[in-house]
Amino acid sequence: MDNSSSTLLDDLFQEYAHKSLPTRPQTGVLYNASLPSNFTGVEVSMVRLRWDSFRRKGANYSGFLMPPQIFAYPYFTRIDIVYSNLGSRSSDYYSVPNHTLVAPVVGFNIYGSPGQNGNLTKLNLTLFGGPVLVQFPPVPQKAKCVTFYSNGTFEMSNVTNVTQQDTCTVRDQGHFSMVVELPSTSTPNDKERTKLWRWWVFGFGVGVLGLLLIGFIAFMMVRIFRMRNIGKMEKEAEKNEVLDTTNVGQSKMPIATVIRTQPVIENDYVP
Incomplete structure (x- = not known):
């Protein structure tokens, strides 16, 4: 997926997530977004948090364990975290040459809460308290974590076992999954x-x-x-x-x- 397609997908997810919120959403409650039929198999959710609480305590929603001491700018009193899980549609949007996905592509993006003016701003993150942990269901051995960047590139890293589930460590918002190398095509x-x-x-x-x-x-x-x-x-x-x-x-x-x-x-x- 190229830069424009990835950005468009993120914009669509946050738009559907905010449209699905009740008139007065509660802080700390995860809300599922309603998606059109062409996104069947995709899950999107959103949680609204107070910035000071998020910076002190971090957050743990939708398989993402975010540590304390994450700084975001520009500053907003409240932030909205939009989570996505592409599920069975993962390979329609993301791929790694000579590898196959063995886990769904999941992601998160953090926005400043629009408030009364309705403006939505994607925040820039700086992690001082350690990496974000992305938890996946158990996958085959020799799997690799993969991070998909918004510019269309990707980066692979080793799986960690800090929890009972297979876990990847990341240091920024975006989309993530796990892959294994395809066997050689020669018989x-x-x-x-x-x-x-x-x-x-x-x-x-x-x-x-x-x-x-x-x-x-x-x-x-x-x-x-x-x-x-x-x-x-x-x-x-x-x-x-x-x-x-x-x-x-x-x-x-x-x-x-x-x-x-x-x-x-x-x-x-x-x-």
Whole structure:
């Protein structure tokens, strides 16, 4: 959910919550809001508190345990806390990539009580007395707490066990839930195929290198054998031939002795 959608949802919840209040709501009483049919499965409630009492004692409603020493500004004599539980509609509004929700998305926002002028102001909180505890029903092991911020980002943290229920600690108003990581989409067969492919590639590479090495060794052996044969032939030639030799490069080559044939007169007759 992006920033605008999250803010719009919070505005709708507080609007329905205030419309559902009696003419003279009692301080410290939690009132359930009436929602239209398109929010079936969603629960919204609101409680009005005196600011001084809230700062000294904190509050404990709808699964949110708020400690004392929470300061809010701007200052109002009375504050309204709007709680929401998206229930079965949680995944319609919030999600975490590669994770699945294992608890409903719950949230709270604190507003200055509108009073006679009817203006409604969302307050900024500063917690000096410790974090707010959000209690969830028991969830599977390895679950993570997740906080959804109004700018569309989220943050995950570990679950605490400060109460009998699974609990998340938060330090600001917003929306919260618990998630577990989705299992890998690859099947055992896929994993086996991947392993076999890697081994095949490794074996192919080793085989190619082995063939190249064998070919190089064979080439060198043939070359050495030929050079030895040439050396033997040269030595045999030197022993058996009476021809003179001369050096040509690094090899000795036989040469014939130059004999000039003397001219012979065919007839002795002299005219």
